[in-house]
Each structure stands twice: as C-alpha cells, then as structure tokens.
Amino acid sequence: MKCKVEKLCGGCQLLKFSRDEQAKKKREMVEAIMERAHLDVKVAPVVMAEDDLFYRNKVIVGFAKDKSRKVFSGLYAARSHRVINTSGCVMQPKLVNEIIDEITHLVDSMKIELYNERTGTGLLRHVMIRYAHSTNEVMVVFVTSTKMFPSRRNLVNVLVKKFPQIKTIIQNINPRQTSIVMQDESIVLYGKGYITDVLCGLKISFTASSFYQIHSGQCEKLYEMARQMLALRSQDRVLDTYCGVGTIGLTLARDCREVTGVELNADAVTMAKENAAQNGIRNVRFVAMDSTQFMKEARRFHQKYDAIVLDPPRAGTTNLFIESACSLQPNRILYISCDPKTQARDLIVFKRFGYYTDEIKLVDMFPNTEHIESIALLTKRKMRTNRIPFQQKAQPARPKGKGGRMARPANAHSSGFRKADSYPHRTKRKAKR
Numbered sequence: 001m002k003c004k005v006e007k008l009c010g011g012c013q014l015l016k017f018s019r020d021e022q023a024k025k026k027r028e029m030v031e032a033i034m035e036r037a038h039l040d041v042k043v044a045p046v047v048m049a050e051d052d053l054f055y056r057n058k059v060i061v062g063f064a065k066d067k068s069r070k071v072f073s074g075l076y077a078a079r080s081h082r083v084i085n086t087s088g089c090v091m092q093p094k095l096v097n098e099i100i101d102e103i104t105h106l107v108d109s110m111k112i113e114l115y116n117e118r119t120g121t122g123l124l125r126h127v128m129i130r131y132a133h134s135t136n137e138v139m140v141v142f143v144t145s146t147k148m149f150p151s152r153r154n155l156v157n158v159l160v161k162k163f164p165q166i167k168t169i170i171q172n173i174n175p176r177q178t179s180i181v182m183q184d185e186s187i188v189l190y191g192k193g194y195i196t197d198v199l200c201g202l203k204i205s206f207t208a209s210s211f212y213q214i215h216s217g218q219c220e221k222l223y224e225m226a227r228q229m230l231a232l233r234s235q236d237r238v239l240d241t242y243c244g245v246g247t248i249g250l251t252l253a254r255d256c257r258e259v260t261g262v263e264l265n266a267d268a269v270t271m272a273k274e275n276a277a278q279n280g281i282r283n284v285r286f287v288a289m290d291s292t293q294f295m296k297e298a299r300r301f302h303q304k305y306d307a308i309v310l311d312p313p314r315a316g317t318t319n320l321f322i323e324s325a326c327s328l329q330p331n332r333i334l335y336i337s338c339d340p341k342t343q344a345r346d347l348i349v350f351k352r353f354g355y356y357t358d359e360i361k362l363v364d365m366f367p368n369t370e371h372i373e374s375i376a377l378l379t380k381r382k383m384r385t386n387r388i389p390f391q392q393k394a395q396p397a398r399p400k401g402k403g404g405r406m407a408r409p410a411n412a413h414s415s416g417f418r419k420a421d422s423y424p425h426r427t428k429r430k431a432k433r
C-alpha cells in the first residue's frame with residue numbers, strides 16, 4: 001500500500017511492512033518492554049486485523065491554506081502543528097473521507113475563517129468525525145474558538161442533505177490557546193448529540209466527548225478475549241473501572257451477578273446508562289466518579305468484588321489506584337492497556353501488592369502504526385514480605401462540615417453506597433465493639 005504523504009504524516013509508521021512483519025515487530029516490542037521492566041511474562045502472538053485499512057472510526061482534521069489561498073484539511077505532520085493534506089487517507093473509511101472533502105470545500109467556498117494557533121484569532125479550529133461501522137451512522141463535530149458561528153445553519157443543511165448518514169452535528173467551543181482539541185461547552189446543531197453502533201451484539205451509543213475504541217472489529221475480539229480470560233461465574237460481582245460508555249461491563253453482564261462501572265466523564269456515564277437500558281441489561285449500574293475515590297469508598301463500605309477490570313488512558317493508572325484496587329482483594333484483575341510501557345510500569349506495582357500475571361495478550365487495535373493493545377490477567381499470589389509496598393503520604397485534614405461530619409468537595413459525585421450496603425457480618429462486628 002502506497003501513501004503519498006506517509007513520510008510527512010508519520011501516523012502509519014509500519015505501513016511499509018507486511019502484516020506478518022508488523023505482527024512480529026509489535027510482539028518483539030512488547031517483549032522488550034516487559035524484559036526491561038524485569039517482568040517474567042510470556043507475550044502471546046498478536047491477534048491481527050482482517051481489515052487493516054479504512055478502519056479508523058474517529059478522525060480529527062485541522063485546516064490550512066495552500067500557496068493559492070485554497071483551503072485544505074488533514075492531520076498534523078509528525079511532532080508538529082503543521083497541517084498536511086491527507087485527503088483520501090487509507091486508514092479512514094471512504095464515507096468519512098468524502099465528508100471531510102465536502103466540509104473542506106464548504107469551508108473554502110463559504111469563506112469560513114480558519115483559526116490561527118499563533119495569534120489565537122479566527123474561528124474554525126478542527127473538525128472531528130466519528131463513525132459507527134455497523135450502522136453507518138456519522139457524527140460531525142465543528143470545533144470553533146467562539147460561540148458565534150455565522151455560516152453554521154447553511155453548513156448543516158448542505159451536509160445532512162448530501163450525506164443522510166450524518167445523524168448528528170455538534171459545535172464544540174474551544175476559546176483556549178491549547179493543543180487540547182475539545183473543551184466542555186458543546187451545542188447540538190442537528191440530531192440527538194450521539195450516534196449508535198452495534199458492538200458484540202449490543203447497541204452502543206456514544207457522544208463526542210466519550211471514548212470508543214478506534215477499530216470496532218478488533219474491539220469485539222478484545223472484549224471476547226477479556227470475557228474468556230476472566231471466566232466469570234454467575235455469582236461474581238465485577239467492578240469495571242475507567243468504563244467509558246460501559247462497553248466492557250455490558251458485554252460481561254450476562255456472565256455474572258452484577259457489574260458496577262465507574263467513569264469520570266459524566267457524559268459517558270449518561271450514555272452507559274442509556275446503553276444498559278436500550279439493551280435491557282438490568283444487572284449493571286454506572287457511577288460518575290474518579291475510580292480510585294470510588295474504590296476507597298467501596299472499601300469503607302466493605303464492598304467485595306470478585307473481579308476488577310481497568311482500562312485506563314494511555315498514561316496508565318496511578319499507585320493509589322493500584323493500592324485501592326488491591327485493598328478490595330478481588331480474585332482477579334484484568335488490565336487492558338493501549339500503551340505497554342505504562343502497563344509494564346503499573347504491573348510492577350501490582351506485583352508488590354501480590355497480584356501477578358504470567359502472560360500478556362496482544363490485539364492489533366491500530367494496524368499499520370506502532371501502537372498495540374495489550375491485556376493482562378492478574379491473580380493474587382502469596383506476598384513474599386509483610387512490608388507495605390509504599391507508605392501513603394499524610395493527607396491534610398479536611399474541614400469539618402455541618403454536624404461535625406467531614407465536608408465533601410462541592411463537585412464530588414456519590415458512590416451510591418449507604419450503610420445498608422455494608423456486608424452484614426462486618427456491621428455486626430462493628431456494632432459489638
């Protein structure tokens with residue numbers, strides 16, 4: 001496969017290699033990372049994708065003008081903020097490419113002002129397209145520097161008329177001088193503000209700000225692998241941390257007694273609840289909260305989980321998360337990661353708490369790039385020492401609220417635990433004391 005801008009773009013570092021060569025390289029890379037971390041683990045062969053082109057279901061493009069002042073759009077060149085023309089990119093679905101080309105043409109013909117990163121002036125910063133492979137639904141997000149968006153009505157009308165697959169159009173307002181693409185304020189210009197895909201036989205809806213795996217076909221393989229590795233029993237309680245729109249928890253729900261999903265992004269949690277409802281899944285609940293904070297509360301209320309799943313962002317998790325997860329003493333912990341380096345770092349800390357893994361499995365979620373999704377099942381083994389892995393720093397005392405109770409921060413969400421949720425034997429023992 002040839003790409004005209006392969007070198008300039010830098011997004012597909014492995015495009016020139018065959019599928020087998022890519023599989024070998026990715027596996028060797030993970031083996032080297034695990035070895036460097038002194039983790040004695042076997043790395044399984046990579047589960048490769050049948051469709052390694054046109055797979056990206058999320059694309060963000062910037063805009064610029066060429067020498068003749070004509071607008072073009074594309075990805076940023078590697079390690080820069082220079083837009084290069086990636087029209088017709090072979091990683092993006094054909095429909096997505098057609099929509100991007102049309103938007104670029106409209107931006108040019110409607111003379112929509114482009115945002116200038118250096119001066120912080122202008123209007124249009126980015127366009128994000130999200131695509132649902134199973135349903136062919138498309139979401140378009142215009143990221144603008146101000147709420148004022150003079151040509152938006154025209155733009156929306158032309159786009160939905162030409163592409164009936166576009167089910168929602170959103171304007172996200174990002175007035176800050178930052179490289180972060182989107183900010184919190186959004187206006188739905190057309191449709192419901194979300195699109196729906198079918199994943200592992202479940203209807204899954206997601207909004208512009210919520211996470212959804214980039215390669216839907218490989219994502220199904222990943223979740224099936226997770227199910228098999230966890231081998232849940234009907235009486236098991238599962239905690240799905242960093243749960244996004246609930247995809248992993250919802251696919252596990254039929255195998256176990258109940259699933260609790262925890263996610264920081266309140267938008268994603270709203271979608272997770274909607275996803276449970278639209279699939280008639282009743283043994284799940286979702287909480288908008290920091291995962292570590294949730295587990296600390298779960299511990300306080302003597303909650304027990306047989307399995308904990310974590311699927312954190314690329315930066316991995318924190319020592320405090322690991323400490324809190326291990327303090328709940330689950331039988332197994334399933335760690336899904338999109339960066340084996342941070343996963344290896346975290347696995348070392350899990351080990352200090354007695355949770356070990358023998359094998360890392362790999363799913364190629366990002367064909368033709370250097371990236372890989374890795375998955376590890378950790379089980380509890382006997383601790384070799386009684387030493388506490390690391391001492392927690394003393395926390396500053398929180399101010400007392402009404403009635404002598406600890407005041408909660410104003411923006412804190414609730415774990416939903418009540419005293420009645422505590423395990424009865426523990427409550428009794430406490431009462432005796």
Ligand SMILES: C[S@@+](CC[C@H](N)C(=O)[O-])C[C@H]1O[C@@H](n2cnc3c(N)ncnc32)[C@H](O)[C@@H]1O
Pocket residue numbers: 210211212213241242243244245246247248262263264265268289290291292311312313314
């Ligand atoms: C890699 S995504 C995984 C989402 C989901 N498990 C999936 O497969 O679609 C990581 C998610 O963690 C969420 N997140 C980040 N920090 C968090 C935290 N401290 N507590 C809970 N969720 C967090 C992000 O909003 C994002 O949805």
